[in-house]
Amino acid sequence: MASIRCFLRSGKSAVSVVLRREFSKTSPAAVQVNVRDALNQAMDEELERDERVFLLGEEVAQYDGAYKVSRGLWKKYGDKRIIDTPITEMGFAGIAVGAAFAGLRPICEFMTWNFSMQAIDQVINSAAKTYYMSAGAQPVPIVFRGPNGSSAGVAAQHSQCFAAWYGHCPGLKVISPWSAEDARGLLKAAIRDNNPVVFLENELMYGVPFDLSEEVMHKDFVLPIGKAKVERQGTHITLVSHSRCVGFCLDAAAVLAKEGVECEVSVVL
Amino acid sequence: MVVSTRFFTDFTPQASFDIKKCELHRLEAGPSETAVLTREQGLQYYRTMQTMRRMELKADQLYKQKIIRGFCHLYDGQEACAMGIEAGINPTDHLITAYRAHGYTFTRGVSVREIMAELTGRRGGVAKGKGGSMHMYAKHFYGGNGIVGAQVPLGAGVALACQYQGNNQVCVALYGDGAANQGQIFESFNMAALWKLPCIFICENNKFGMGTSVERSSASTEYFKRGDYIPGIKVDGMDVLCVREAIKFAADYCRAGKGPIVMELETYRYHGHSMSDPGVSYRSREEIQEVRSKSDPITMLKERMLSNNMASVEEIKEIDVEIRKVIEDAAQFAISDPEPPLDELCNHIFANDLPMEVRGTNPWVKLKSVS
Numbered sequence: 001m002a003s004i005r006c007f008l009r010s011g012k013s014a015v016s017v018v019l020r021r022e023f024s025k026t027s028p029a030a031v032q033v034n035v036r037d038a039l040n041q042a043m044d045e046e047l048e049r050d051e052r053v054f055l056l057g058e059e060v061a062q063y064d065g066a067y068k069v070s071r072g073l074w075k076k077y078g079d080k081r082i083i084d085t086p087i088t089e090m091g092f093a094g095i096a097v098g099a100a101f102a103g104l105r106p107i108c109e110f111m112t113w114n115f116s117m118q119a120i121d122q123v124i125n126s127a128a129k130t131y132y133m134s135a136g137a138q139p140v141p142i143v144f145r146g147p148n149g150s151s152a153g154v155a156a157q158h159s160q161c162f163a164a165w166y167g168h169c170p171g172l173k174v175i176s177p178w179s180a181e182d183a184r185g186l187l188k189a190a191i192r193d194n195n196p197v198v199f200l201e202n203e204l205m206y207g208v209p210f211d212l213s214e215e216v217m218h219k220d221f222v223l224p225i226g227k228a229k230v231e232r233q234g235t236h237i238t239l240v241s242h243s244r245c246v247g248f249c250l251d252a253a254a255v256l257a258k259e260g261v262e263c264e265v266s267v268v269l
Numbered sequence: 270m271v272v273s274t275r276f277f278t279d280f281t282p283q284a285s286f287d288i289k290k291c292e293l294h295r296l297e298a299g300p301s302e303t304a305v306l307t308r309e310q311g312l313q314y315y316r317t318m319q320t321m322r323r324m325e326l327k328a329d330q331l332y333k334q335k336i337i338r339g340f341c342h343l344y345d346g347q348e349a350c351a352m353g354i355e356a357g358i359n360p361t362d363h364l365i366t367a368y369r370a371h372g373y374t375f376t377r378g379v380s381v382r383e384i385m386a387e388l389t390g391r392r393g394g395v396a397k398g399k400g401g402s403m404h405m406y407a408k409h410f411y412g413g414n415g416i417v418g419a420q421v422p423l424g425a426g427v428a429l430a431c432q433y434q435g436n437n438q439v440c441v442a443l444y445g446d447g448a449a450n451q452g453q454i455f456e457s458f459n460m461a462a463l464w465k466l467p468c469i470f471i472c473e474n475n476k477f478g479m480g481t482s483v484e485r486s487s488a489s490t491e492y493f494k495r496g497d498y499i500p501g502i503k504v505d506g507m508d509v510l511c512v513r514e515a516i517k518f519a520a521d522y523c524r525a526g527k528g529p530i531v532m533e534l535e536t537y538r539y540h541g542h543s544m545s546d547p548g549v550s551y552r553s554r555e556e557i558q559e560v561r562s563k564s565d566p567i568t569m570l571k572e573r574m575l576s577n578n579m580a581s582v583e584e585i586k587e588i589d590v591e592i593r594k595v596i597e598d599a600a601q602f603a604i605s606d607p608e609p610p611l612d613e614l615c616n617h618i619f620a621n622d623l624p625m626e627v628r629g630t631n632p633w634v635k636l637k638s639v640s
Contacts, residue, residue, distance in 0.1 A: 054433070080433065086463070091422050091456025098426020101411050102363065102440075104433060125416050126423055132617045133404035135397035136640070138411070139620035170618050170627070194620040 057109030093119035128171035185223030234264030349566035353512025418451030447478020506534030
């Protein structure tokens with residue numbers, strides 16, 4: 001059983017709540033799942049659970065997803081729930097937000113977060129700010145998701161990380177997971193959340209496999225949004241990261257461990 | 270005090286009026302060229318439009334007294350658009366517009382009191398003082414949107430939800446002549462036509478986008494044709510009956526699953542773009558006066574009713590007196606109601622969340638936030 005101890009770490013830079021999750025002593029049946037499949041299964045389960053949930057974006061339906069994250073979903077759910085859009089980000093992001101206004105729960109995919117800049121007005125001004133400006137009358141239960149940040153040799157226009165930009169906007173929940181477990185639990189939480197969520201994935205992580213326990217594979221496994229996690233225990237120094245760079249931190253920790261330095265790797269999700 | 274001795278049976282219960290034929294784009298047949306108006310409807314339309322007019326004039330007054338601050342875009346002159354649209358759709362249909370929204374906020378069911386208190390930024394306002402002039406919401410009314418053109422894809426999205434839920438409802442998405450050139454509007458047209466969304470796109474053409482006349486902003490000023498592959502109707506927006514018949518036609522079209530439709534309402538605003546704009550640097554006072562004397566929507570309706578013996582002068586005067594009182598009471602409330610308390614500042618950032626702390630202007634200042 002996992003026990004949870006929360007404590008506030010106050011410092012000059014930020015106030016963060018660190019969740020200590022202890023890993024299970026006995027290992028239940030573990031499955032190897034890569035991040036892509038974790039995201040795919042998370043969306044599949046949420047589409048099944050709530051008929052108001054639907055997915056729209058470029059190539060998400062008949063192409064099975066530009067990065068195959070939505071593979072099989074169109075075949076299973078059809079045109080009504082999995083919608084291919086024209087290449088008009090501002091238009092379809094606005095349509096997604098409008099659908100959220102009227103009671104649906106859209107998942108709006110940007111092929112990469114770089115293209116979200118075409119639609120950034122809809123994400124910020126129409127989605128993030130509306131609950132506040134309406135004093136609680138109009139919630140916006142929408143998830144924007146897609147690959148963010150570095151890729152392999154795609155040049156500057158396709159490699160920007162938007163975590164800092166979106167992270168600064170009140171009214172938006174911004175999530176940037178690393179492992180398959182976190183991707184799964186947080187995407188499910190994001191879809192169930194009644195607020196606009198910016199879900200930043202990473203293309204290079206899609207194919208990386210992780211061991212997932214039976215508990216994690218349960219269809220109601222959700223993780224709390226906004227809680228950081230300790231990925232590796234340590235005593236000498238803390239490395240804080242998110243998304244793909246967590247892997248580099250763990251690699252660095254392994255190197256330093258040989259020299260007797262124990263690094264704690266903390267993941268800001 | 271003149272007491273009317275006429276009985277209700279003296280009045281004509283209803284009359285049929287010839288209305289201006291609408292120019293059509295990609296449509297074989299258009300809205301009806303006659304409109305039937307009952308006495309009840311006429312009085313209701315008059316009351317609603319006059320209330321809108323008086324409310325906007327009161328807002329003008331309060332703004333000049335610096336009791337209303339910030340943005341204030343007034344709707345006087347355009348009342349027939351809001352009234353005609355509301356008369357032609359159901360309360361269960363949906364509507365979204367841009368920032369010149371006070372009229373629609375009223376027709377969609379918010380009281381004058383709550384509107385005025387929102388303009389003055391008080392806690393009794395429809396958005397508890399946190400939205401202001403441009404961000405008022407009601408059931409099936411999605412504001413009030415500050416970013417020019419952004420409301421059009423939102424409206425198409427609401428229409429998508431209507432189609433998805435199969436509820437036979439339509440969404441009316443309004444924009445101005447200034448917004449009509451926005452790329453996102455054409456993106457919305459494309460998706461609405463592709464997916465046959467039940468969306469009525471309406472361009473309220475009041476001839477000026479802020480200080481820029483339509484001739485200076487648009488290569489094509491035939492806004493009802495700008496939907497290209499989407500059928501369009503050009504409507505006299507100063508005639509409430511014309512607007513009503515056109516909207517009825519459009520709503521039937523959408524409900525039949527034929528897809529979206531574009532409407533252009535030719536109208537006029539008496540005030541400048543906003544309260545910061547006197548409105549006479551880009552048009553002449555004579556032009557404004559001419560529209561007021563020849564095409565005022567409220568005067569037109571009143572004259573129709575009087576000349577057809579559907580109402581009496583005294584009756585209309587009584588309605589005016591009642592409205593004046595409503596506006597005065599609302600203004601009094603809007604002036605005397607307290608502002609929202611400071612600890613409300615960070616509330617409503619997120620929905621359905623536990624209370625949390627948010628960072629203030631520096632990391633050591635924490636403010637409370639409740640959903």
